[in-house]
Every structure is written in structure tokens, then in C-alpha cells.
Amino acid sequence: MAYALQLTVKKIENETDTIKRFTFTSDEIPLPSFGAGAHVTLHLPMGRRQYSLVNNPLEMKNEYVIAVKKISDHNGGSGYLHECIGQGDNISVSSPDNFFPLRTEAKHHVFFAAGIGITPFVSMMAYLKTIGRSFELHYAASGERECAFHGHIQTHFPSKSTFYFMKREEKIAKLKKALQNRTMGTHIYLCGPPAFMDILLEHSHELRYPEKFIHEERFQPEVRIENPQPFFVNLVKTKKTFMVSSGQTLLNALHEIGIDVPYTCRMGVCGTCEVGIEEGDVLHCDSFLTEEEKVGKMLTCVSRGIGHIKLRL
Amino acid sequence: MSRLNGFPFPFTKDQYTYSNNSVPLDPAKTITVTADYKNELELIRKLLQKHHQRCFRSLPLSIESQWEIMLLLFNELASCNPESFTFQKMGGECLFQNHLLAEEEAFVFRDVSTIDLEPLDLVGRHVQEDLIIMGDRHDGLFLEAGQLCFPSNWSLAFVQGMEFKSIHNQVPGIQNDGFIDKVERFISKIQPGAVWERKNWSITVTNKLDTPLETYSVWGKHRQEVTCENAGDLIHLRVEVQRLFRLPMNHDVLFTIHTYLLQLNDLIQQESWLKSFYQNIKTLPEEIAEYKGISTYRTELLRFLENHMEKGRRGR
Amino acid sequence: MRHILILTEVRFKKDGLKEKELRKESGSSVELKLLDSPVDRKKIEQMLKDKPLGTMLILYTGGATRKLIRHAANSAGFSHEDVRIGKIYTGTYRIFCSQCHRINGKASLEKSIICISCGQHLEPSDHYSSFHDAYLGYPIL
Numbered sequence: 001m002a003y004a005l006q007l008t009v010k011k012i013e014n015e016t017d018t019i020k021r022f023t024f025t026s027d028e029i030p031l032p033s034f035g036a037g038a039h040v041t042l043h044l045p046m047g048r049r050q051y052s053l054v055n056n057p058l059e060m061k062n063e064y065v066i067a068v069k070k071i072s073d074h075n076g077g078s079g080y081l082h083e084c085i086g087q088g089d090n091i092s093v094s095s096p097d098n099f100f101p102l103r104t105e106a107k108h109h110v111f112f113a114a115g116i117g118i119t120p121f122v123s124m125m126a127y128l129k130t131i132g133r134s135f136e137l138h139y140a141a142s143g144e145r146e147c148a149f150h151g152h153i154q155t156h157f158p159s160k161s162t163f164y165f166m167k168r169e170e171k172i173a174k175l176k177k178a179l180q181n182r183t184m185g186t187h188i189y190l191c192g193p194p195a196f197m198d199i200l201l202e203h204s205h206e207l208r209y210p211e212k213f214i215h216e217e218r219f220q221p222e223v224r225i226e227n228p229q230p231f232f233v234n235l236v237k238t239k240k241t242f243m244v245s246s247g248q249t250l251l252n253a254l255h256e257i258g259i260d261v262p263y264t265c266r267m268g269v270c271g272t273c274e275v276g277i278e279e280g281d282v283l284h285c286d287s288f289l290t291e292e293e294k295v296g297k298m299l300t301c302v303s304r305g306i307g308h309i310k311l312r313l
Numbered sequence: 314m315s316r317l318n319g320f321p322f323p324f325t326k327d328q329y330t331y332s333n334n335s336v337p338l339d340p341a342k343t344i345t346v347t348a349d350y351k352n353e354l355e356l357i358r359k360l361l362q363k364h365h366q367r368c369f370r371s372l373p374l375s376i377e378s379q380w381e382i383m384l385l386l387f388n389e390l391a392s393c394n395p396e397s398f399t400f401q402k403m404g405g406e407c408l409f410q411n412h413l414l415a416e417e418e419a420f421v422f423r424d425v426s427t428i429d430l431e432p433l434d435l436v437g438r439h440v441q442e443d444l445i446i447m448g449d450r451h452d453g454l455f456l457e458a459g460q461l462c463f464p465s466n467w468s469l470a471f472v473q474g475m476e477f478k479s480i481h482n483q484v485p486g487i488q489n490d491g492f493i494d495k496v497e498r499f500i501s502k503i504q505p506g507a508v509w510e511r512k513n514w515s516i517t518v519t520n521k522l523d524t525p526l527e528t529y530s531v532w533g534k535h536r537q538e539v540t541c542e543n544a545g546d547l548i549h550l551r552v553e554v555q556r557l558f559r560l561p562m563n564h565d566v567l568f569t570i571h572t573y574l575l576q577l578n579d580l581i582q583q584e585s586w587l588k589s590f591y592q593n594i595k596t597l598p599e600e601i602a603e604y605k606g607i608s609t610y611r612t613e614l615l616r617f618l619e620n621h622m623e624k625g626r627r628g629r
Numbered sequence: 630m631r632h633i634l635i636l637t638e639v640r641f642k643k644d645g646l647k648e649k650e651l652r653k654e655s656g657s658s659v660e661l662k663l664l665d666s667p668v669d670r671k672k673i674e675q676m677l678k679d680k681p682l683g684t685m686l687i688l689y690t691g692g693a694t695r696k697l698i699r700h701a702a703n704s705a706g707f708s709h710e711d712v713r714i715g716k717i718y719t720g721t722y723r724i725f726c727s728q729c730h731r732i733n734g735k736a737s738l739e740k741s742i743i744c745i746s747c748g749q750h751l752e753p754s755d756h757y758s759s760f761h762d763a764y765l766g767y768p769i770l
């Protein structure tokens with residue numbers, strides 16, 4: 001449950017020709033601490049954008065640092081940050097969340113990064129070095145000039161890092177090789193373009209590594225309904241039909257007609273208010289159900305039907 | 314009446330069932346300092362002194378989370394109660410001052426040579442809560458450390474290292490409809506920054522806070538002594554305010570338990586509580602009553618409550 | 630298929646071998662190691678070192694040895710579910726005394742017992758800890 005912080009842009013530095021480092025801070029509030037692998041969400045005019053924090057969580061001095069690669073013009077998030085944001089500007093930033101935590105139980109951490117996918121690992125490596133844990137980095141980029149944090153990594157983790165600047169085929173072969181012959185206690189982390197992650201993930205399957213030892217950074221866009229639409233509901237057991245208006249949740253509507261669906265959080269995180277779906281399309285907005293479960297169930301406190309749905313109630 | 318003020322009365326409905334009754338807390342605080350602070354800390358320290366093996370357990374894996382919790386709680390104590398506690402951190406050098414107990418803890422963050430106890434054991438001696446660390450491993454949540462002085466009939470020594478689900482094995486009906494799996498999933502999805510709170514309740518005969526399984530033979534026998542006459546004195550509603558917090562840095566879960574006791578004689582002063590308590594005890598499913606240890610004296614307790622409700626009606 | 634390491638005490642060798650054959654048939658690469666008694670934690674740690682990522686450990690041993698191996702395996706990076714217990718009857722159940730924490734070996738879970746350490750009358754339960762490899766014994770008043 002991230003909440004918004006009003007921060008100031010303290011510094012903007014060039015990391016490479018296309019990548020800039022932004023440092024945010026506040027004079028008024030202590031910034032919440034975070035873990036390696038955490039990200040913040042920036043609230044920009046074109047919407048929300050998530051970026052991994054690159055600073056060492058153990059040495060945070062009331063600053064959040066992110067690195068952004070320009071992949072759009074100023075109408076997109078990265079272009080906007082590059083072109084329209086300057087030192088001293090204010091920016092609204094959600095407190096850190098973490099979908100990509102380090103596994104404390106690992107004996108050895110192996111990081112595979114491509115391009116700007118290096119960012120969470122910059123934080124992770126600094127953290128692991130501070131607490132004295134074992135790790136190694138395999139980092140693919142198109143060349144040294146384009147390679148974000150190249151100098152930083154060479155200075156701080158030279159013996160633990162391998163760079164891959166060669167041609168694509170050779171790169172892939174070498175990265176695959178680096179994935180092989182891993183032993184128990186190793187946890188593997190992947191971050192980079194989807195194609196890069198897919199290749200390594202597939203190879204890890206070929207090597208019969210259980211999935212629980214492989215971790216990928218996946219930014220989940222928050223599902224939020226901007227303008228909820230009314231929809232119709234049929235209850236197949238109690239034989240009732242009613243409409244859920246745009247200002248109402250399905251849970252409220254059920255309670256109004258006397259169907260006592262239990263609930264607790266009303267935020268789509270506890271799973272208490274689930275009901276079975278008999279028929280129809282549903283806009284799932286919870287962060288609890290698995291993809292498989294979403295086929296037959298919905299959480300009535302946040303999710304909505306589209307048009308007309310039938311429920312097993 | 315003062316004892317009623319601030320007591321976390323747990324019943325929201327007329328019939329009690331197990332549910333994931335966790336709600337998000339704003340502001341997100343993991344601990345609370347109450348008027349009983351000094352008394353309870355004295356007891357906590359006495360128990361730790363005399364029965365350390367029973368009240369503190371930790372696995373080596375928990376050490377980083379222990380440090381994180383120590384900072385978190387010292388910070389929280391000081392920022393929420395600045396007149397009673399102060400905390401300063403300059404780089405790694407930390408100084409915590411407990412003005413209520415006239416004590417100081419000076420240490421270097423993450424340097425074990427600067428403290429005599431494990432971090433969780435140390436910070437636990439400044440808060441009223443029991444503290445549990447649930448390690449978030451890739452195959453579930455495991456109890457990896459705890460400082461537990463006031464358990465309600467369970468043993469920290471037994472459950473250390475155990476999976477969340479197995480810990481709950483003895484709770485009746487907890488597996489129905491995958492209930493406990495859902496709770497575990499809920500906890501494993503809690504994101505940093507949020508605190509979730511739930512209340513659990515039970516009944517203690519006598520006003521003893523420390524009712525571990527280890528001393529059951531001492532305190533358990535009082536259950537036989539309850540009569541319709543002495544229920545008001547003997548019986549205490551025991552409420553555990555439990556909070557769940559995702560540690561931002563180490564991604565483990567801190568589980569704090571603040572135990573409150575309210576004597577039945579006090580409880581019945583509040584008419585709505587009396588009614589609600591009565592309804593809940595009356596309709597409590599037998600297996601839950603058995604599990605909570607209420608079965609032995611449920612009849613006597615209900616008669617006591619009925620008498621008082623009767624008095625209330627006649628009084629008006 | 631995952632790589633499988635079976636550790637078995639001599640007395641359960643037959644069961645261990647049977648498991649090995651079964652696993653082989655389903656296509657796993659299987660290693661079986663006989664343990665000498667008493668087991669030595671150092672030796673176990675050596676055995677568990679550098680096993681291929683994804684190795685599953687299956688134990689054919691008595692309770693005390695199981696506990697020791699599980700703990701060694703956890704520190705070698707095996708997670709809870711990477712350690713499995715073979716289906717064997719060891720002849721004793723381990724019962725954790727809820728009063729003094731002593732683990733008592735007993736032939737059955739049905740009958741109540743007296744703790745050999747503190748003398749408490751205990752009723753064994755199905756509350757099982759894989760960490761202690763023992764069942765909780767509740768006090769009888």
C-alpha cells in the first residue's frame with residue numbers, strides 16, 4: 001500500500017548518452033527505508049511509471065536514486081523525465097514497493113542483466129557487499145559506452161562481474177553457459193528486455209532448475225478502473241437480477257439486496273469476498289487471485305463485471 | 314471505568330467465527346505504549362531473566378531482520394512518544410534513551426560486538442509487545458525468531474522453525490475452504506509500508522499475562538475453579554492485538570502481539586459489551602470453545618452474564 | 630526430472646534401494662549414500678555440498694538423524710520442501726515435552742507417556758514439527 005511522497009529533484013546526472021540518473025530527496029520528511037530490488041512509482045502527467053531504486057538500502061541518506069533510459073519523446077514517461085524535469089523540480093513519488101526481493105536464504109546470488117535491466121542489481125550488489133554475502137553479475141549491453149554503471153561496477157565489484165559486449169549469437173551462447181552447472185543454494189535473478197529473460201528462463205527449464213530458484217523482475221501495472229461502468233448481475237442460485245451502478249461496488253450491491261458475502265479489507269488483498277463466476281467477462285482489479293483462479297472466481301470488493309455477468313450465488 | 318477506556322473489545326458481530334479479520338492501520342504503527350508499560354516491562358524482563366530458553370528463540374538467518382526491527386521499533390517509540398523515548402542515529406552510531414525506565418542503549422548498527430543480547434531480544438525489552446519474525450522464504454513463511462513472554466497456551470520452543478500452516482495445525486476448522494492457505498497468501502503479499510491489524514481473543518482465568526504451554530499445569534487448573542459466583546473476579550477477557558508488517562529492507566514479516574486483559578467485573582459495566590460478549594460465548598461453536606479452554610466453565614460463565622443482564626433490565 | 634540424493638541408514642537400506650529404483654524408472658538421476666552411525670554433521674555437510682541446483686533430498690533415517698540432516702541441508706541451501714522423508718516405520722515416535730522441551734522416544738502416538746526428564750504426564754498429539762522432527766506432547770493435569 002504505497003502512499004505518495006512529495007519529493008524534490010536534487011540531482012540529475014548523465015549515466016550514458018541515453019541514460020540519466022535522478023536523485024530525489026525531501027527536506028521535510030524522512031524517506032521510508034526500502035530493500036534491494038525495490039521500486040518507486042513516479043506520478044507523471046502521462047501516467048504512473050515504475051523505476052527500480054539503485055541506491056544501497058543500508059546507506060540511504062534520505063535519497064532515492066533511479067536511472068532512466070530515454071525510450072520515448074517527451075510525450076512518454078522517459079522522454080518527459082529527460083526533457084522536462086530539472087533540478088529543483090517537485091515530483092510526486094509513491095513510497096517503495098518490492099516485487100523483486102533478494103532471497104535471504106540464498107548461499108549465492110547470480111544476477112543476469114541486459115541493458116537498463118541492471119538497475120535493481122546495482123542496489124542488490126551494494127547491499128550484499130555490505131552484509132558480506134556471495135554474488136556474481138553477468139551483464140549484457142551493446143557496448144561499453146552504452147553500458148550503464150560500467151565504471152561503478154568496475155570500481156566496486158570487479159572480481160564479481162562479467163560484461164558481455166559481443167555479437168548477439170555469441171552473447172546468448174555465453175550467457176547460457178554462465179547459467180549452467182549451478183549448485184544448491186544458488187538463486188538466480190533476471191532483469192532486462194522480455195526476449196532476454198525468455199531465453200534464459202527457457203534455458204533454466206532445459207537445465208531442470210526448479211522455478212522457485214529463478215526470479216524475474218516483472219513490473220505489474222496497477223489495475224485501477226478510471227471510470228467504472230454500470231453492469232448487470234444474475235445470481236443463479238437465489239435467482240436474483242440487479243444492476244451495479246457506476247458509483248457502487250459489487251460487494252455493496254450484494255449487501256443491499258441482502259446477500260451476506262463476507263468481507264474484510266475491501267481492497268482486493270485478503271481474498272475474503274470471493275464469489276464464483278458462472279458466466280461473463282470480469283475486470284479483475286485485485287492483487288490476490290492467481291491467473292488460474294481468476295477464470296472462475298472474482299473478488300467482489302474491487303472487481304467488476306462487464307455488461308452482464310452470472311454469479312454462483 | 315478507566316480500564317474500559319482503550320480496551321480493544323474484539324467482538325463486532327453476535328456470533329464468532331474465524332475469519333481473516335485483518336484491517337489496514339493508519340497511521341502504520343507496529344506497537345503501542347499504554348499506561349501498563351512499566352509493570353509489564355518489569356514482568357517481561359523477569360521472565361526473560363528466569364526462562365530465557367522459553368521466551369526467546371532465534372535462527373541465525375534472522376539476524377539482519379532482527380537489526381532492522383530494532384531500528385524500526387526504537388524509531389517508532391521515539392517518534393510516537395517523544396517525551397518518553399529518544400533515538401538518535403549518526404551514521405551507524407545509535408543511541409536510544411528510555412526516559413520511563415531511565416535507561417540507555419548505545420550501539421553500532423549491525424555490529425554485534427556492541428550489544429550483549431541479540432537485537433530482537435534487546436529491543437523486546439523496551440516494548441510491551443511480543444515480537445515474532447516470520448521469514449519469507451521462497452517456499453513459505455517460517456517462524457525464524459521470537460521474543461514471546463505472554464503466549465496464550467502455546468510454546469515458542471516447539472514452533473520455532475515451523476511453517477505458518479503447521480503452526481496453526483491445532484486450530485479447529487482452520488483448513489476448511491483453504492482458510493489458512495489464503496491467510497498465508499495474504500501475508501506473503503503484504504507490501505512494505507503497510508501495517509495490518511487483527512484481534513484475537515481468549516479467556517484467562519486469573520489475571521496472568523504469561524500463560525505459556527510450558528506452565529499449563531500451573532495456570533490451567535484454575536479453569537476448574539470457576540463458579541457462577543466468582544466468575545466476575547476470576548475471568549478475564551484476553552485480547553491480542555496482532556499486527557503484521559513487511560520489513561522493507563529484509564522482506565521478512567514482523568508480527569507483534571499486544572496482550573490486553575479485562576476483568577469480567579469491569580467488562581460488564583459496559584452494557585453493550587456485556588450483551589455482545591454473552592451472545593458470542595453462548596453461540597461459540599463447541600470445538601472452538603474446547604480449543605480456547607472455555608468448555609469447562611461455559612455454563613457457569615453464561616449464568617453469571619445472564620444474572621447481570623437481568624439485573625440491568627430490572628435496574629431500568 | 631530433478632536430481633535426487635537418497636541418504637539412508639544401513640537398517641533402511643532396502644527401502645532406500647527401492648526408492649532409488651522407482652525414481653530411476655521415472656527418469657531421475659539418483660544417488661544413494663549409506664550413512665554410518667552415529668552420523669557426523671561435518672560429513673553430512675560435505676555430502677550435501679555442491680549438489681546440482683534442484684536436487685531433492687530423500688531421507689531414510691530415524692528421527693534424530695533426520696533432524697540433524699535437515700538442519701545441515703538447510704544451511705547448505707536446501708529449502709524446506711527440498712527435503713523429503715521416506716515412508717518407513719522407524720519403530721519410535723519422537724514426542725516433544727511441552728513442559729521441559731525434552732524429546733522422548735515412544736513406540737506409539739496412542740498412549741499417554743511420562744516425560745523421562747521432568748516426569749510430566751503427556752498426551753501425544755498430531756501436532757508435528759519438521760524442525761524438531763517430533764510431535765507435541767500436551768500436558769495432562
Ligand code: HEM
Pocket residue numbers: 331332333334335445447456466467472480481483484496500511513514515566568604605
Ligand atoms: C504471521 C504470524 C502469525 C503467527 C506466528 C501465528 C501463530 C499462531 C499460534 C502459535 C497460534 C496458536 C496455535 C496453537 O494453539 O497451537 C495461533 C492461533 C490462531 N491463529 Fe495465528 N499466527 C499468525 C497470523 C495469523 C493470522 C494473520 C491469522 C488470521 C487471519 C491467524 C489466525 C489464527 C487463529 C484463528 C488462531 C486460533 C486462535 C484462537 O481461537 O484462540 N493467525 N496463531
Ligand code: FES
Pocket residue numbers: 262263264265266267268269270271272273274286288299300301302
Ligand atoms: S474484502 Fe478483502 S479481497 Fe475483498
Ligand SMILES: [Zn+2]
Pocket residue numbers: 726727728729730731744745746747748749
Ligand atoms: Zn518434560
